[in-house]
Amino acid sequence: MTEVRSQFPANFLPVLSHWPLMLLAFGFAPLLATFFLNLWKLPEYQFFPQALAAAVFLAWDRWREIPRPMQAGHPALALGLLTGCFFGCALAVRVWSPWLATTTAWLATVAVLWKFGGWPLLRKMLPALVLVLTIIPPPLGLDVRLGLALREMATLLSSRMLDLLGVIHSVSGNVIDLPGQKLLVEEACSGINSLLFVTAFSLFYLFWRRRPIWCFLICVPMAWGFVVMGNVIRISLGACLRYFYGIDILTGWKHEAQSIVLVAAYVLLVISLDALFGRSHPKAKASTPSRIDISARPPAFQKFFGTLCLLFGLLGVTSSFKAWKKSRESAEPLRAAASASQTPLVFVLPDRIGDWKRSESGPPKVNRIETLGLSSSIWNFRRPGLQAVIAFDYPIWRYHDVAECYLRNGWQIERKEIVVPENSSPARFQLVMKKDPGVRGMLWFATINDKGEWVDQATVKHDLISRLGLFESPQETTFRVQLLLVGDRTPDPAALESAKHLFDETAAILSRQMLEQVRK
Numbered sequence: 001m002t003e004v005r006s007q008f009p010a011n012f013l014p015v016l017s018h019w020p021l022m023l024l025a026f027g028f029a030p031l032l033a034t035f036f037l038n039l040w041k042l043p044e045y046q047f048f049p050q051a052l053a054a055a056v057f058l059a060w061d062r063w064r065e066i067p068r069p070m071q072a073g074h075p076a077l078a079l080g081l082l083t084g085c086f087f088g089c090a091l092a093v094r095v096w097s098p099w100l101a102t103t104t105a106w107l108a109t110v111a112v113l114w115k116f117g118g119w120p121l122l123r124k125m126l127p128a129l130v131l132v133l134t135i136i137p138p139p140l141g142l143d144v145r146l147g148l149a150l151r152e153m154a155t156l157l158s159s160r161m162l163d164l165l166g167v168i169h170s171v172s173g174n175v176i177d178l179p180g181q182k183l184l185v186e187e188a189c190s191g192i193n194s195l196l197f198v199t200a201f202s203l204f205y206l207f208w209r210r211r212p213i214w215c216f217l218i219c220v221p222m223a224w225g226f227v228v229m230g231n232v233i234r235i236s237l238g239a240c241l242r243y244f245y246g247i248d249i250l251t252g253w254k255h256e257a258q259s260i261v262l263v264a265a266y267v268l269l270v271i272s273l274d275a276l277f278g279r280s281h282p283k284a285k286a287s288t289p290s291r292i293d294i295s296a297r298p299p300a301f302q303k304f305f306g307t308l309c310l311l312f313g314l315l316g317v318t319s320s321f322k323a324w325k326k327s328r329e330s331a332e333p334l335r336a337a338a339s340a341s342q343t344p345l346v347f348v349l350p351d352r353i354g355d356w357k358r359s360e361s362g363p364p365k366v367n368r369i370e371t372l373g374l375s376s377s378i379w380n381f382r383r384p385g386l387q388a389v390i391a392f393d394y395p396i397w398r399y400h401d402v403a404e405c406y407l408r409n410g411w412q413i414e415r416k417e418i419v420v421p422e423n424s425s426p427a428r429f430q431l432v433m434k435k436d437p438g439v440r441g442m443l444w445f446a447t448i449n450d451k452g453e454w455v456d457q458a459t460v461k462h463d464l465i466s467r468l469g470l471f472e473s474p475q476e477t478t479f480r481v482q483l484l485l486v487g488d489r490t491p492d493p494a495a496l497e498s499a500k501h502l503f504d505e506t507a508a509i510l511s512r513q514m515l516e517q518v519r520k
Contacts, residue, residue, distance in 0.1 A: 020309035027312030030319040031101030048135040055128040062124035073118035081111035127207035161236040426454035
């Protein structure tokens, strides 16, 4: 242990203390800090401190085995990759994309490793680099889609299990209907939280045990299977206890305790799999310590590298100033939210709008409109053969595609369109949805900020960027108007036009009332 301590400072600290590398790290620091702050808000990624610590441990463990003296990689490849990373970081600062900066920082780390130690160093650091990838959310919202797919799978398999156990029930989307009560399969029951953690743990443990690639191909998918089956057992057991004995174990501290027990079981199962399939590989012998000195490079190489790191440092200054400005701006929505909660805004719709008449009752609870915000005003309207629910949610300080909420509540989206009317009506999203058994729905929603601007218009213009999900959402205070049309069949063209007219009139009335009260 003493030998390890003496090697670590002698080999590693001179590299970190060299000014070009410090400037390089500073260029990414503000956006990386923002990325991790945002990541902590996502429950499924809150294991990232442990994952980073595990990556550092793997890097330290492999560092001692690198042959000395290290032979640097070809400088052209390293500088070419670093140059590309500089432009990527500049773009991330310009559009304020913590995700893009983090991805670029990962590539820059690869370039630095290649620069100082070539392929031998990069190969030794690959386990740590792979582990870091588990905490970077994929683009296009693929993790959200995975969570929805896992919820659907958990609901379906739990229904099959309940059939075998003799529990009378029906399934509507992600809702299990028991006699006299409904069981909604929440996000925590989907398994996405456990799946990401177990994936990271499996990779760490197998890398640490130095298993061959075929062991990864067997153990990691089997660990995913453990997570799926564990959540099916949790849901089925909870439904059985509620059905036969009226005991609720799917909410509160009991639910949290189950999660801890299941994660511990997954960890033990992964270790058992490794003991079953794995075969230990001897560690490489620690090499003689050697100092890494970039001054040994050709003068042209050293000058270009220093200049590039200086530019990264300037990016760090720019992004630090931008982060400071954004921290001040982000306080405005919070103040608006506090103000709204203290002095609630009042919104009123007339008893009649066109051929729609306001009513007290709306669709069944399972087909309710999905709201998001500290306050929501909801109205029900009817016309012959149709019923509609209108909601006005406020304040919202992140752009949010409300379609995700409907997917989580069991709706299936058949078609999603962006509608840009030629008149002064707001740009809006239009969704055609269905829910078994035999429920059809159409949804229109649009978002307006406190300046009176319909912000969905910007989303329409930059829809590709919004779909990639790479850039941080605007931090302005917004209000959302929704109209959900529910029936047992698709409305005819006349009814559809009537519903569109109801949405346009409602949006105009509510936005006018909002501006009158906000600008006081």
